[in-house]
Amino acid sequence: MKVLVIDGQGGKLGALVVESIIREKLDCELYAVGTNVLATSAMLKAGADNGATGENPVKVLSADADVIIGPIGIIAADSLLGEVTPLMATSVGSSKAVKLLIPVSHCNNKVIGVRNLSMNDMVKETVETLKNIVLE
Numbered sequence: 075m076k077v078l079v080i081d082g083q084g085g086k087l088g089a090l091v092v093e094s095i096i097r098e099k100l101d102c103e104l105y106a107v108g109t110n111v112l113a114t115s116a117m118l119k120a121g122a123d124n125g126a127t128g129e130n131p132v133k134v135l136s137a138d139a140d141v142i143i144g145p146i147g148i149i150a151a152d153s154l155l156g157e158v159t160p161l162m163a164t165s166v167g168s169s170k171a172v173k174l175l176i177p178v179s180h181c182n183n184k185v186i187g188v189r190n191l192s193m194n195d196m197v198k199e200t201v202e203t204l205k206n207i208v209l210e
Contacts, residue, residue, distance in 0.1 A: 075102040075208055078135050080144035080166065082109035082154035085116030087176060087193060091143055092120035094201040100208045105139070107131045109157035132162040136169040141207060143200060145178040146185060172207060174200050 077095065081088025085108055092104060106122035108114030109132075118125040126135070136142060147153030149167045151160040166173065176196050177185040191199070 075140045076105065076135075076138065077102045077141045077143065077204065078105045078107065078139040078171070079117060079122065080107050080109070080132060080142065080148045080162075081113045081117065082145075082147075082157040083113060085113030087145055087178065087197070088113060089116040089120035090193065090197045091176075091200060092117050092122045094197050095204065096121045098201055098205055100201075100205060102141075102204075102208055105135050107135060109154060109162070129159050129161055133165040136165040136171065139169060139171040141174060141204060142166055142169060142171045143174045143204070144176065146175040147178065149173070149175065174203055176200055 079088050079091050088106060092106060095104060104122045106114060106117030106125040108117060108127050111127050114125045114127040145154070147158055149163050151158060151163040177188045
């Protein structure tokens with residue numbers, strides 16, 4: 075199973091996701107794409123199998139990923155302080171992959187009805203959902 079983790083800014087969320095997936099020993103190949111070099115580096119240091127940076131890797135890897143994980147901003151053009159380009163958002167949004175979107179309430183993206191959880195709790199729920207998908 076091909077799992078694509080996308081993050082931006084400092085990559086803290088993406089790194090936590092990658093570390094948690096590795097800790098669970100899920101049978102998947104992890105691809106990390108940062109909207110910038112810092113985010114990519116953080117996810118690679120956390121143990122991602124493969125990493126790349128920028129718009130084209132998001133486009134290419136979204137096309138055949140089984141699961142895409144990242145902050146909800148990865149489907150909104152110009153989010154993450156402008157790091158998500160319209161092509162990135164469209165590539166993720168139009169991908170046939172299951173999307174596990176973490177409701178980080180920054181950049182004016184507010185998800186109604188979602189509990190206010192810590193980043194660690196959101197990552198834990200995300201990885202539990204991925205585990206269920208992998209084990210299906």
